[in-house]
Amino acid sequence: MKKELKDTIIIELGEKLKAYPHFYLVDLTGLNAEKTSELRRKCFKNEIKLVVVKNTLLQKAFEAAEIDYSPLYDTLKGNTAVMFTNVANMPAKMLKEYTKEGIPALKAAYAEESFFVGADKLDELVAIKSKNELIADVVALLQSPIKNVVSGLNAGGKIHGLLDAIAERNK
Numbered sequence: 001m002k003k004e005l006k007d008t009i010i011i012e013l014g015e016k017l018k019a020y021p022h023f024y025l026v027d028l029t030g031l032n033a034e035k036t037s038e039l040r041r042k043c044f045k046n047e048i049k050l051v052v053v054k055n056t057l058l059q060k061a062f063e064a065a066e067i068d069y070s071p072l073y074d075t076l077k078g079n080t081a082v083m084f085t086n087v088a089n090m091p092a093k094m095l096k097e098y099t100k101e102g103i104p105a106l107k108a109a110y111a112e113e114s115f116f117v118g119a120d121k122l123d124e125l126v127a128i129k130s131k132n133e134l135i136a137d138v139v140a141l142l143q144s145p146i147k148n149v150v151s152g153l154n155a156g157g158k159i160h161g162l163l164d165a166i167a168e169r170n171k
Contacts, residue, residue, distance in 0.1 A: 006057060013053065013061035013082075020049070020084035024091045024125075025072065025107040028052065029079040039094075039104065048091055049084040058082065071115045075107040088112050092125035 017023070028036065043050040055076035062069035081104070083091040088111040095106055109116040109125055116125055129137070 009053075009057050010061045010064065013051075013058060014064050016049065016051070016082075016084050017061060017065050017067075020086060022085050022088045022091075022109070022111040024083040024085070024095070024109040024111075025075055026081050026083060026091075026095065026104040027079055027107055028081050028104045030103045035103075042094055043083065043091075046090050046094065047086065048094070050081055051084070052079075052081045055080050067110075069110065071117060072108050072110070075117060080107065087130045089126055089128040089130055092122055092128070095122060096126055 028039075031039065040050055055078075058080065059073060059076050062072065085091050092106075092109070092111075095104060098104060106119045106122050106125075108118070109121065111125060112128060
């Protein structure tokens with residue numbers, strides 16, 4: 001590979017590292033062409049950019065980045081693919097489907113400004129809530145007291161009954 005091509009690839013990887021806030025390093029060794037195509041289709045549907053890279057070029061892109069990615073250097077061995085994403089837990093959920101087969105295997109991840117090294121961190125990554133999931137949780141929490149008041153008014157029909165129910169709950 002010519003030096004100019006290597007430099008271009010390093011620059012492109014650096015741009016992806018800036019463009020996407022989360023990424024996963026996975027090992028695709030053992031996936032046949034059919035399974036690889038299936039994985040790429042799933043990634044495309046879930047707005048995940050899957051790129052197979054040379055470890056040395058990826059490490060050079062890490063070194064050139066503003067963030068210190070040194071905790072990930074030890075995982076850059078063997079076959080490496082990078083899954084770039086805007087939603088921290090989406091690749092983890094996809095990889096969880098494949099855990100029975102063990103392929104693709106999680107090497108490491110950078111999600112929510114934290115490093116997750118090792119395949120045993122997959123459950124932690126799945127548990128990370130996306131921005132939309134957190135917003136839904138907050139909305140549900142805000143609606144809960146209102147629903148209780150409305151259901152109390154509908155059930156008893158009188159404010160006196162509602163106040164009695166609240167007083168008993170606080171005892």
